[in-house]
Amino acid sequence: MFGYYVELAVRSLRRNPVLTGLMVLAIAVGIGTSMTTLTVMHLLSGDPLPGRSEHLHYVQVTPYPQDATPTHPSEVMDYRSAMDLWKAKRADQQALLVGSTIKVHVPASTSPPLLLSMLSTHADFFTMFAAPFEYGGAWTAEDDEKHARVAVISSDLNHRLFRGENSIGKIIRLRDSDVRIVGVLKPWRPSPLFYDVYGGRMAHGDTSDFYGKVEDVMTPFQSGLEINDGNFVQFTCWQLPPSPGHLQDAPCLWVRLWVRLQDDAKVAAYRRFVADYAAQQKAQGRFRHDLTAVPSLMEWMTSNRVVPGDVRLQVWLAFAFLAICLCNTVGLLLAKFLRRGADFSVRRALGATRGAVVMQCLVETGVIGVAGGLLGWLFTLAGLWLVRQQPVPYADMVRLDASMFMTTFVLAVTTSLLAGALPAIRAGRVAPALHLKTL
Amino acid sequence: MRTHPIFAALRHHRLATTLIVLQIALACAVMCNACSLIAARWQTMQLVTGIDEASLGTLYLSGFEPGRANDLNARMVAGLRAIPGVTAVNVVNTVPFSHGAGTVGVTLDAAGQREGGVVDVYPGTPGTLEALGIRIVEGRSPGAEDYRPVGDFFPSQANVLITRAAADHMWPGVSPLGKEIFVDKNHFRVIGVMEHLSIARPGSMGPEETDWSVFAPSLAGPTLAGTYVIRAKPGDLPAVMHKARAAVTALAPDAVLIRENSDSLPALRAAHFANDRAMMSLLVGIIVTLLLVTALGIVGLASFWVQRRRKQIGIRRAIGASRRDIVQYFQLENFFIVSMGIGAGVLLAYAASLTLMHFYEVPLLPPWYLAVGGATLWLLGQLAVLGPALRAAAVPPVVATRAG
Numbered sequence: 001m002f003g004y005y006v007e008l009a010v011r012s013l014r015r016n017p018v019l020t021g022l023m024v025l026a027i028a029v030g031i032g033t034s035m036t037t038l039t040v041m042h043l044l045s046g047d048p049l050p051g052r053s054e055h056l057h058y059v060q061v062t063p064y065p066q067d068a069t070p071t072h073p074s075e076v077m078d079y080r081s082a083m084d085l086w087k088a089k090r091a092d093q094q095a096l097l098v099g100s101t102i103k104v105h106v107p108a109s110t111s112p113p114l115l116l117s118m119l120s121t122h123a124d125f126f127t128m129f130a131a132p133f134e135y136g137g138a139w140t141a142e143d144d145e146k147h148a149r150v151a152v153i154s155s156d157l158n159h160r161l162f163r164g165e166n167s168i169g170k171i172i173r174l175r176d177s178d179v180r181i182v183g184v185l186k187p188w189r190p191s192p193l194f195y196d197v198y199g200g201r202m203a204h205g206d207t208s209d210f211y212g213k214v215e216d217v218m219t220p221f222q223s224g225l226e227i228n229d230g231n232f233v234q235f236t237c238w239q240l241p242p243s244p245g246h247l248q249d250a251p252c253l254w255v256r257l258w259v260r261l262q263d264d265a266k267v268a269a270y271r272r273f274v275a276d277y278a279a280q281q282k283a284q285g286r287f288r289h290d291l292t293a294v295p296s297l298m299e300w301m302t303s304n305r306v307v308p309g310d311v312r313l314q315v316w317l318a319f320a321f322l323a324i325c326l327c328n329t330v331g332l333l334l335a336k337f338l339r340r341g342a343d344f345s346v347r348r349a350l351g352a353t354r355g356a357v358v359m360q361c362l363v364e365t366g367v368i369g370v371a372g373g374l375l376g377w378l379f380t381l382a383g384l385w386l387v388r389q390q391p392v393p394y395a396d397m398v399r400l401d402a403s404m405f406m407t408t409f410v411l412a413v414t415t416s417l418l419a420g421a422l423p424a425i426r427a428g429r430v431a432p433a434l435h436l437k438t439l
Numbered sequence: 440m441r442t443h444p445i446f447a448a449l450r451h452h453r454l455a456t457t458l459i460v461l462q463i464a465l466a467c468a469v470m471c472n473a474c475s476l477i478a479a480r481w482q483t484m485q486l487v488t489g490i491d492e493a494s495l496g497t498l499y500l501s502g503f504e505p506g507r508a509n510d511l512n513a514r515m516v517a518g519l520r521a522i523p524g525v526t527a528v529n530v531v532n533t534v535p536f537s538h539g540a541g542t543v544g545v546t547l548d549a550a551g552q553r554e555g556g557v558v559d560v561y562p563g564t565p566g567t568l569e570a571l572g573i574r575i576v577e578g579r580s581p582g583a584e585d586y587r588p589v590g591d592f593f594p595s596q597a598n599v600l601i602t603r604a605a606a607d608h609m610w611p612g613v614s615p616l617g618k619e620i621f622v623d624k625n626h627f628r629v630i631g632v633m634e635h636l637s638i639a640r641p642g643s644m645g646p647e648e649t650d651w652s653v654f655a656p657s658l659a660g661p662t663l664a665g666t667y668v669i670r671a672k673p674g675d676l677p678a679v680m681h682k683a684r685a686a687v688t689a690l691a692p693d694a695v696l697i698r699e700n701s702d703s704l705p706a707l708r709a710a711h712f713a714n715d716r717a718m719m720s721l722l723v724g725i726i727v728t729l730l731l732v733t734a735l736g737i738v739g740l741a742s743f744w745v746q747r748r749r750k751q752i753g754i755r756r757a758i759g760a761s762r763r764d765i766v767q768y769f770q771l772e773n774f775f776i777v778s779m780g781i782g783a784g785v786l787l788a789y790a791a792s793l794t795l796m797h798f799y800e801v802p803l804l805p806p807w808y809l810a811v812g813g814a815t816l817w818l819l820g821q822l823a824v825l826g827p828a829l830r831a832a833a834v835p836p837v838v839a840t841r842a843g
Contacts, residue, residue: 022735029728103502103695112688115502115695175502205799206642208714230505240543240623244591244662309799310718313476317725320469324729327462328736334455335743391713426454 009364027372030325032379082255091259119215120224136183152183205309211394337427345435365420373412463780468787489635491572492704502695508664524675536707562657578631604650741827753838769828777820
């Protein structure tokens with residue numbers, strides 16, 4: 001019976017190509033816009049480290065000495081608090097992070113120096129965040145201790161400097177210091193670049209920079225501070241730093257601490273530890289406030305409102321648009337089915353039940369849905385291509401993955417069945433006698 | 440024309456009428472709010488920087504050692520001045536639309552108790568104000584003796600100029616001339632008021648704070664180096680900037696040119712607002728498609744009604760209605776439907792606007808947007824229904840006499 005309905009549907013749709021075209025187009029445009037924005041949303045709001053993120057936590061205390069009681073702890077830490085908490089080693093793994101820009105040069109190369117982003121962190125960073133290596137690996141805790149002149153470089157930089165070859169053991173010059181490459185990352189593009197997310201609450205929704213690329217050069221924490229001394233930029237200071245760019249003893253916030261806590265008991269214990277630390281610092285007069293927090297990775301993403309305001313707005317717009325297209329389709333289907341009252345009357349008179357007529361109509365709308373989904377999929381691809389042309393840091397990541405591809409068709413068919421339900425029920429209620437009389 | 444039969448017919452087709460009314464209401468709400476968002480973006484993009492953007496370009500160099508800064512400044516300024524068409528080269532910390540620098544919270548007393556606000560302080564070498572084309576509306580421009588060496592960030596004691604907006608915020612209703620500003624241990628005294636000078640990264644602060652800037656007359660030195668503002672005739676500017684960027688390799692092999700911050704001001708402005716422009720074109724695209732879909736919906740439904748009522752139309756024609764009466768019937772019917780849609784749309788639009796206000800920095804929908812939106816939809820409805828209505832008018836009276 002189903003096959004027969006499909007055949008009927010196709011025949012009926014071909015009888016009115018303009019009306020059919022309009023309905024398919026309306027659904028396709030609605031699906032195209034919604035799926036484009038949903039795909040971007042899906043990409044930007046996802047978990048950057050599935051299966052791991054629940055064990056990763058960001059640590060916050062409140063060194064900033066403001067008068068009013070703050071509603072949130074400080075976004076980042078001063079050097080001393082960060083070092084105290086890191087040195088205590090109370091978590092399963094811990095790493096301090098500081099970013100800066102640095103001049104990079106390959107000795108004995110004639111190409112001009114590059115100004116690149118550098119991340120200075122601890123050895124735990126790579127295992128904690130599951131950074132994938134192409135060649136070599138992370139430096140060791142001993143390298144951290146000895147302030148070793150070693151570096152891990154990004155896949156991008158390895159391609160730029162060494163044409164993607166195994167560059168382990170090669171020397172690059174960071175400012176005036178020669179460092180040895182011990183590891184080369186595989187292409188790694190967490191979305192968002194979660195470990196560099198902070199300050200989102202002050203970003204007025206303009207958070208697309210959270211989706212940038214991983215740093216090109218990574219060095220042990222203390223090695224980085226020594227090599228690039230004088231070039232560190234604070235998140236904020238409560239007094240001008242005594243010597244610009246050297247912030248170890250400055251009244252400034254600039255260091256971040258990430259920890260891995262394997263189970264809930266450890267999270268609770270670590271939260272207590274941080275709270276005790278803050279209380280102790282307050283008692284000593286170094287802190288004015290003892291507000292602390294240890295949010296999990298996803299909690300931290302949420303409180304930073306990582307998904308840009310523009311993207312949220314686009315999703316709302318797209319769904320309003322889909323609703324309008326849906327209204328349009330319902331109206332057109334209603335017109336179409338009512339016009340075919342005579343056909344349905346004949347079927348009813350020959351013994352078809354109401355349900356059979358409704359079923360026939362639903363199959364017809366389902367066919368429209370599949371056609372709309374196919375066209376909508378093309379529109380989605382076109383829409384995503386347009387997004388890739390936008391000047392946003394996440395443009396290169398925008399792709400339709402398998403799950404979103406399936407969603408496109410599910411959404412299209414659901415939408416059209418939803419649109420067809422009301423007209424179909426109406427068509428089922430046609431009184432056969434009235435129509436047969438006029439035939 | 441009597442309206443009673445129209446309402447009777449609409450009551451008969453309640454479901455179809457509701458659908459089209461709903462569609463128009465949604466379209467009205469989305470369109471009005473999209474327009475208000477476009478207006479907000481447009482306003483952001485009209486930002487007044489207070490400088491002669493059309494004649495200015497900037498270069499931003501980094502990666503050099505502070506010890507070589509004086510030498511770098513000398514080489515760069517001399518080298519850039521030698522480019523034909525360049526009329527001025529000055530050392531600054533940044534310019535609007537380039538990189539952020541010099542953003543500090545200032546206080547109005549030495550103890551640091553009375554907060555003045557967060558401003559951008561621009562140190563600049565002699566001639567910078569003239570090169571930038573900043574208008575001074577009160578007080579005086581700095582004399583040669585006012586230009587002081589820069590300490591860690593700014594001159595420690597300086598006679599500065601402040602923007603009107605910042606002055607009005609710090610000392611409302613009082614002349615700012617002679618007033619003092621403190622940045623930690625640095626001490627500034629106001630000698631002049633600039634009409635406008637926007638902060639370096641507009642959009643990083645609220646809309647009021649965008650014009651809160653201070654110009655500190657300074658001498659180039661180790662901490663004021665690497666950023667240059669170049670003035671040329673607007674026509675020469677693209678060629679001049681091209682040559683200037685190319686010259687850096689020879690002039691400063693020890694430094695790295697930050698390309699994204701080194702361009703003419705019109706180009707940097709365009710890059711700064713690229714996102715806003717993209718969002719605006721997206722919103723315009725949405726509105727156009729929306730109107731198109733709505734028009735198609737009206738055409739589809741009206742055509743259907745015309746076909747269903749062929750017999751009634753024939754009867755009306757047979758008993759004396761003119762073609763014009765038939766056209767008017769459908770036009771009036773459409774007018775009522777669209778009006779109902781707009782009525783519901785106004786409520787929806789305000790509900791959406793209140794939600795948007797909560798999440799984005801947009802004002803409540805001004806009523807005239809709804810007026811314009813409504814008028815557009817009325818016009819669109821009339822245009823869309825015209826075709827089916829004319830087809831209805833073409834129904835010959837003889838249809839009434841036929842069976843079926």
